[in-house]
Amino acid sequence: MKKKKSGSIAIPFLLTFLISLIIIGGIAMIIYDKIDSESSSLLTMTNEAGTLSDSDSHTILLVLDLSDSIDDTDDEEDEDSSDEESSDEESDEDEETYDWEEPDDDTDKKAKTEPYTFMIMRSMPAHKQIVFIGLPENMLAGEQNKSLTEIYESGGGAELKSAAEFSLEIPVDRYMVFNSKSFQKLCNIMGGVNFAVPGNIDGIKKSDGLQYLSPDQIEKIVSYGGFGGGEVQRISTAASLITAMTNQTSGARIADNLDNTFETMVNSTDTDISALDYQQKKYAIKFLMKYSDPNDDETVSDRAKFITPSGTQTSDKFILDTSFIDDIAQYFVVETTSPQQETTLQPMIPETEVQSDGE
Numbered sequence: 001m002k003k004k005k006s007g008s009i010a011i012p013f014l015l016t017f018l019i020s021l022i023i024i025g026g027i028a029m030i031i032y033d034k035i036d037s038e039s040s041s042l043l044t045m046t047n048e049a050g051t052l053s054d055s056d057s058h059t060i061l062l063v064l065d066l067s068d069s070i071d072d073t074d075d076e077e078d079e080d081s082s083d084e085e086s087s088d089e090e091s092d093e094d095e096e097t098y099d100w101e102e103p104d105d106d107t108d109k110k111a112k113t114e115p116y117t118f119m120i121m122r123s124m125p126a127h128k129q130i131v132f133i134g135l136p137e138n139m140l141a142g143e144q145n146k147s148l149t150e151i152y153e154s155g156g157g158a159e160l161k162s163a164a165e166f167s168l169e170i171p172v173d174r175y176m177v178f179n180s181k182s183f184q185k186l187c188n189i190m191g192g193v194n195f196a197v198p199g200n201i202d203g204i205k206k207s208d209g210l211q212y213l214s215p216d217q218i219e220k221i222v223s224y225g226g227f228g229g230g231e232v233q234r235i236s237t238a239a240s241l242i243t244a245m246t247n248q249t250s251g252a253r254i255a256d257n258l259d260n261t262f263e264t265m266v267n268s269t270d271t272d273i274s275a276l277d278y279q280q281k282k283y284a285i286k287f288l289m290k291y292s293d294p295n296d297d298e299t300v301s302d303r304a305k306f307i308t309p310s311g312t313q314t315s316d317k318f319i320l321d322t323s324f325i326d327d328i329a330q331y332f333v334v335e336t337t338s339p340q341q342e343t344t345l346q347p348m349i350p351e352t353e354v355q356s357d358g359e
Contacts, residue, residue: 111226
């Protein structure tokens with residue numbers, strides 16, 4: 001019986017092996033390309049292009065309403081005890097007129113929490129700037145010349161917004177009312193703040209320099225009613241603190257998570273800001289926050305500033321100076337004829353990927 005030549009078997013085997021390699025290699029390349037494209041899509045963001053002008057500026061009235069968080073029973077007991085002390089010692093009545101003196105530590109710690117904090121936020125994306133203007137709760141405003149607290153308690157954020165427009169002679173586009181929970185949630189999103197705390201506030205460590213403040217501590221300072229300078233000092237301190245927090249946060253991080261932040265805030269506050277408002281202003285806000293970050297990691301941004309209102313303060317009311325209205329008008333001018341600024345949000349590589357590349 002003749003043996004088959006080994007060459008006649010080897011050639012078909014080699015052909016089959018080569019064809020198999022081509023087929024398997026092609027499939028592998030397709031899978032690799034798919035994985036590589038998906039990986040690349042995770043590394044970059046889609047470019048966003050648009051134009052900015054002064055018309056993208058907008059104004060929001062911010063209200064911190066802690067009225068539901070304050071124990072009314074404790075307040076009534078404090079008022080009763082103060083009445084008894086004033087009836088026993090008439091000399092104390094004269095000492096109460098020294099509103100601008102720094103109170104001693106005991107008085108400072110027992111100061112009551114102010115239920116309302118009012119503030120104007122003016123955002124100017126084309127200039128990469130935000131201005132905070134604190135408004136004293138006893139400031140007279142509106143056509144009926146009532147205090148801001150009276151206006152808010154009778155008509156809420158909508159009526160207060162109209163009164164602020166009337167008295168400050170500025171456009172106020174929207175309002176947003178925070179309670180304790182939503183305000184502290186916002187402070188968490190911003191990342192807290194390093195701040196030099198004035199006075200001696202119960203629950204906050206006394207320090208001569210900067211110290212990190214948690215959301216609960218930020219709320220205590222903003223609503224603290226024991227400053228020697230009265231309501232004007234309180235609202236100025238509040239505006240200064242919010243400004244510091246805005247400057248110290250990562251603008252790029254806020255911009256990247258803006259959709260989630262908006263949804264969280266609009267669902268936890270009383271506001272007239274709509275989804276359409278957000279879509280119209282989203283690009284401008286993201287541009288403002290992202291491109292106002294400092295170049296040096298050791299410094300903070302100067303994207304935000306605050307202004308303290310000037311006026312006449314009496315025992316129970318604050319009357320705004322007309323000169324102050326003239327001073328803030330510059331931040332509310334809309335140049336409709338000015339050329340638009342073309343801007344592009346460049347793609348960003350996530351921080352985790354940058355770190356892995358550095359390794």
